[in-house]
Amino acid sequence: MGQYPPAHNAGGEIATHAMLRALVARGHDVSVWLARYGSAARPYEVDGVRVVPFETQADFDTALRRSHAVLGQYELVPATRALANGYGKPLIVPVHTSRPPTLRNLVAGTTALAVHNSQWVSREAEALLAEQPDATRPNASIVVRPPVVAAEYATTPGDRVTLVNPCHEKGGTVVRELARRMPDTAFMVVAGAYGEQVDYTGLNNVSVVGHTAGAAAMRDRVYARSRIVLMPSTYESWGRVAVEAMASGIPVIASPTPGLRECLGDAGTFADPRDIDAWETALRRLEKPAAWKAASSRALARSAELDPTDDLEAFVSAVEALH
CATH class of the missing domain: 3.40.50.2000 (Glycogen Phosphorylase B;)
Incomplete structure (x- = not known):
């Protein structure tokens, strides 16, 4: 390798x-x-x-x-x-x-x-x-x-809207625009293992976390601080981050790539990464407690299916x- x-x-x-x-x-x-x-x-x-x-x-x-x-x-x-x-x-x-x-x-x-x-x-x-x-x-x-062994990632969700690997292919610019539009929402981006990372300078509602390796570190440094995970990728053959997040009942908003549709099933909320309005609408909906709770239940059920x-x-x- x-x-x-x-x-x-x-x-x-x-x-x-x-x-x-x-x-x-x-x-x-x-x-x-x-x-x-x-x-x-x-x-x-x-x-x-x-x-x-x-x-x-x-x-x-x-x-x-x-x-x-x-x-x-x-x-x-x-x-x-x-x-x-x-x-x-x-x-x-x-x-x-x-x-x-x-x-x-x-x-x-x-x-x-x-x-x-x-x-x-x-x-x-x-x-x-x-x-x-x-x-x-x-x-x-x-x-x-x-x-993904769910027990290795499961934790109590936090309060951030999170993107892992904010490069262009993973939708880093989509999240930058969402953060600009939604200044009262706390975002978090986690540096990736590859790709040119998008710059979030000037956005006070975006916290940047360094590259994080291993299940325990991802659980404690990322998912324990996350309430919603975003995957506005232009390409995903599956979507491991989504499965890791669902282990904690964290809802995922994702691009409708074939891999992410298969991965998330009925648990996912999907939006075209070229349509920022759709992402904002989906995110604002999941910020409502009742909608988040329903999506969280679907995420946990899907996590069990993916054992x-x-x-x-x-x-x-x-x-x-x-x-």
Whole structure:
């Protein structure tokens, strides 16, 4: 992998770590070998997963020879596939997005197990295969929704309207305009792991929180201070932040991307990110106690529906079945 928690905490890396953690819980030895230089000077461990920095990989060849399977994601899939083929190991590819480069990498060669993060991303992959009959179909495919253990995030909601990762793609400018229009509403933005962050200078009703890593920190520093979470993203293949928020019954207003619609179901309030009036209307409605209470109940119900136990069991079983 290119980067890994706790140094890098984007949704794809967090989801993959949750799946690897499930393998550790089953008794498997799991190690992550980083493909880029980073800040760590020596191997470290996260929830039983051993992480090996790029500069300390003298025994990488031995680890590959002893492995049962190899996992690669994003831009590292081609290189990881070449290694898997060279050592005769099955390749696992987590598919965190429907974007063309990711799907093309998935079907550009042999994949033993494709792990899609949503039903709609799985359908997008199937559509690509239908359009390209010469593409290589994965030997097996499953859907594992980005695992969120609700008990790790659940807390008592606070009073802020929150956006996590205020970059342009995540709707940072939408929240800036809402804060300008609603000076009596307290907003909070949490610095993201990537993307150019929108500047909120001059808006006294916006508090900016630094990048926050890990379930406990997100629970205590973010969700315990949040009453409503906003996700005005131009693209989301799922929406992990929404699931984390719903663990505490925090209502979510989101863009109607296919991923967010599947993720939130009936618990979500949806608005087009190009329509600021719609976002303001939805937000003002949820500021009313009765509307917030009803939305909070739907969020808690959806959180229970998204319990990751069955998905993680399916993943572990699928990996163990590889040969």
